[in-house]
Amino acid sequence: MVETDLLKGFNYERTLNEDPRTKTVWLLGHVSRKTGRDVAILIAEKTHFSPTELAGFVDRLRNVRTQVEGNDIYHWFFSEWDGETDMKITLIVPATETHIAKYTPQPVHYVLETPDMYNALVKPFIELEPLKRIQWVYNIVDGTAESERVVLRTSGEEGFVLLPDMKWDGVTMDHLYLLVIVNTRTVRSIRDLGSGHLPLLQSIRDRVPAFVSERYGVSPDELRLFCHYQPSYYHFHVHVTHLKYADAPRVMIGQSHLLDTIIDNIKHIRGDYYQVATLPSIIGEKHGIWKAMQKSKDAL
Amino acid sequence: MVETDLLKGFNYERTLNEDPRTKTVWLLGHVSRKTGRDVAILIAEKTHFSPTELAGFVDRLRNVRTQVEGNDIYHWFFSEWDGETDMKITLIVPATETHIAKYTPQPVHYVLETPDMYNALVKPFIELEPLKRIQWVYNIVDGTAESERVVLRTSGEEGFVLLPDMKWDGVTMDHLYLLVIVNTRTVRSIRDLGSGHLPLLQSIRDRVPAFVSERYGVSPDELRLFCHYQPSYYHFHVHVTHLKYADAPRVMIGQSHLLDTIIDNIKHIRGDYYQVATLPSIIGEKHGIWKAMQKSKDAL
Numbered sequence: 001m002v003e004t005d006l007l008k009g010f011n012y013e014r015t016l017n018e019d020p021r022t023k024t025v026w027l028l029g030h031v032s033r034k035t036g037r038d039v040a041i042l043i044a045e046k047t048h049f050s051p052t053e054l055a056g057f058v059d060r061l062r063n064v065r066t067q068v069e070g071n072d073i074y075h076w077f078f079s080e081w082d083g084e085t086d087m088k089i090t091l092i093v094p095a096t097e098t099h100i101a102k103y104t105p106q107p108v109h110y111v112l113e114t115p116d117m118y119n120a121l122v123k124p125f126i127e128l129e130p131l132k133r134i135q136w137v138y139n140i141v142d143g144t145a146e147s148e149r150v151v152l153r154t155s156g157e158e159g160f161v162l163l164p165d166m167k168w169d170g171v172t173m174d175h176l177y178l179l180v181i182v183n184t185r186t187v188r189s190i191r192d193l194g195s196g197h198l199p200l201l202q203s204i205r206d207r208v209p210a211f212v213s214e215r216y217g218v219s220p221d222e223l224r225l226f227c228h229y230q231p232s233y234y235h236f237h238v239h240v241t242h243l244k245y246a247d248a249p250r251v252m253i254g255q256s257h258l259l260d261t262i263i264d265n266i267k268h269i270r271g272d273y274y275q276v277a278t279l280p281s282i283i284g285e286k287h288g289i290w291k292a293m294q295k296s297k298d299a300l
Numbered sequence: 301m302v303e304t305d306l307l308k309g310f311n312y313e314r315t316l317n318e319d320p321r322t323k324t325v326w327l328l329g330h331v332s333r334k335t336g337r338d339v340a341i342l343i344a345e346k347t348h349f350s351p352t353e354l355a356g357f358v359d360r361l362r363n364v365r366t367q368v369e370g371n372d373i374y375h376w377f378f379s380e381w382d383g384e385t386d387m388k389i390t391l392i393v394p395a396t397e398t399h400i401a402k403y404t405p406q407p408v409h410y411v412l413e414t415p416d417m418y419n420a421l422v423k424p425f426i427e428l429e430p431l432k433r434i435q436w437v438y439n440i441v442d443g444t445a446e447s448e449r450v451v452l453r454t455s456g457e458e459g460f461v462l463l464p465d466m467k468w469d470g471v472t473m474d475h476l477y478l479l480v481i482v483n484t485r486t487v488r489s490i491r492d493l494g495s496g497h498l499p500l501l502q503s504i505r506d507r508v509p510a511f512v513s514e515r516y517g518v519s520p521d522e523l524r525l526f527c528h529y530q531p532s533y534y535h536f537h538v539h540v541t542h543l544k545y546a547d548a549p550r551v552m553i554g555q556s557h558l559l560d561t562i563i564d565n566i567k568h569i570r571g572d573y574y575q576v577a578t579l580p581s582i583i584g585e586k587h588g589i590w591k592a593m594q595k596s597k598d599a600l
Binding site for chain 1 (some may be wrong): 428
């Protein structure tokens with residue numbers, strides 16, 4: 001039996017697994033051979049675009065269908081590509097320099113931030129950031145914006161709001177993504193956390209998984225609660241995602257810190273852990289802190 | 301101009317970015333309209349298999365080509381799918397129960413491992429593991445196997461070997477993946493690390509990025525050095541990947557620990573950090589430790 005016949009003889013039984021992100025399926029079946037009936041697993045992965053195809057991209061499109069949700073400069077389509085395989089297309093026109101920058105990969109650097117570097121470079125950078133950049137966060141916490149999206153609100157200095165992240169569709173539980181934003185304005189990042197914040201941190205740890213379990217049916221041991229460092233905005237917040245959402249943005253070590261580890265470090269290791277620890281950062285060259293570091297590194 | 305004409309009028313200029321894993325490309329171009337020439341960005345993503353297509357999978361294959369690297373039970377093909385879009389196919393036949401288990405997703409649980417849990421459940425589990433399961437690791441360290449794959453070897457109790465991980469193709473630098481395996485047999489996991497291991501850890505930190513930079517041209521600030529916990533085998537080893545390899549296996553917080561953080565914790569925070577800290581683990585139900593935990597949790 002030649003190998004291509006082996007493939008043609010595959011009889012599908014059931015799907016073992018599939019990954020829509022990578023367009024891969026794992027199928028269980030069997031192949032009958034002279035020697036008997038063999039169990040078989042077939043793994044199929046769609047291939048990437050070849051670079052040479054990209055120049056004449058639109059010439060290879062067939063049967064283009066426009067989606068109704070087109071919005072301003074964003075236009076969505078489905079189309080076949082040469083044959084019958086579908087692809088999803090987004091066209092942004094007119095696109096600005098900001099759009100181009102957003103979709104162009106920027107060089108990133110791994111930086112170990114010592115307490116001295118934090119005090120000399122990062123803290124002044126945070127304090128100089130115009131507060132209007134986080135006005136939208138204050139609006140959520142104060143209840144003057146997005147109040148209908150908040151699913152849980154607790155009051156006081158140890159209070160917080162919980163709301164779905166914009167990236168979550170609200171339906172796919174494997175991609176569950178919520179955000180905890182604290183009421184207090186005095187914690188800009190994990191660097192500011194100390195023993196005095198244990199009631200706040202513990203309140204998030206106790207109440208959020210219980211609430212998520214009740215509201216969305218995702219059990220507490222399927223959740224990952226973590227903080228980014230550097231965060232994308234300097235008002236303390238905690239990301240809540242499903243464990244299976246393994247490619248949630250910046251969930252990798254070197255960019256994130258687990259809430260449980262933060263609590264343990266402060267409670268059992270040292271109350272001033274986040275003031276004395278050297279913390280990793282992965283910083284893009286477009287980030288304001290990278291520019292500040294480049295300017296000031298001679299000063300250190 | 302109807303929207304489909306807008307897409308047909310896209311003129312390709314250059315590729316901004318592409319992601320072979322998700323089969324997505326970001327193209328820069330322009331569209332000429334009555335109002336002038338607009339910059340445009342086109343984002344195309346191949347769609348996933350639809351579940352209804354999977355039952356009749358092999359009937360939709362066209363122009364199957366066999367790859368030469370077929371090996372024993374593994375057979376590799378390229379094929380078109382209905383039309384002209386390529387896909388890569390792996391057929392495993394005869395497949396065993398172990399293969400089926402490997403490709404079937406298992407439920408996973410987030411567990412906080414206190415020092416007490418480590419001592420009562422995990423340490424005995426590690427000590428009862430048959431050493432023959434890591435004989436292959438000893439063979440590499442002793443030089444009796446895979447010696448031609450080792451790219452760096454240092455001697456003594458603070459020594460280690462460095463070799464490419466089997467998952468790396470050795471060519472794509474964005475997916476660079478190397479493994480450091482230490483000579484000493486006394487460190488089973490990060491739980492065993494203490495002040496006495498700082499020379500070993502520091503030697504890895506100093507020598508590996510410098511070597512990788514010289515040999516592969518990847519600069520030290522583009523690398524991520526980390527340890528898994530729980531590891532997949534209990535002989536201390538360090539993973540070395542490119543920063544851009546953001547979906548390297550289990551590189552997420554809750555499953556990995558950055559070597560720099562390990563060194564900082566032991567050197568500047570507490571020498572016995574890894575004996576007194578509560579460490580997160582994400583454990584699949586098929587893992588021996590999960591079974592041990594289920595059996596013994598009443599004993600705690």
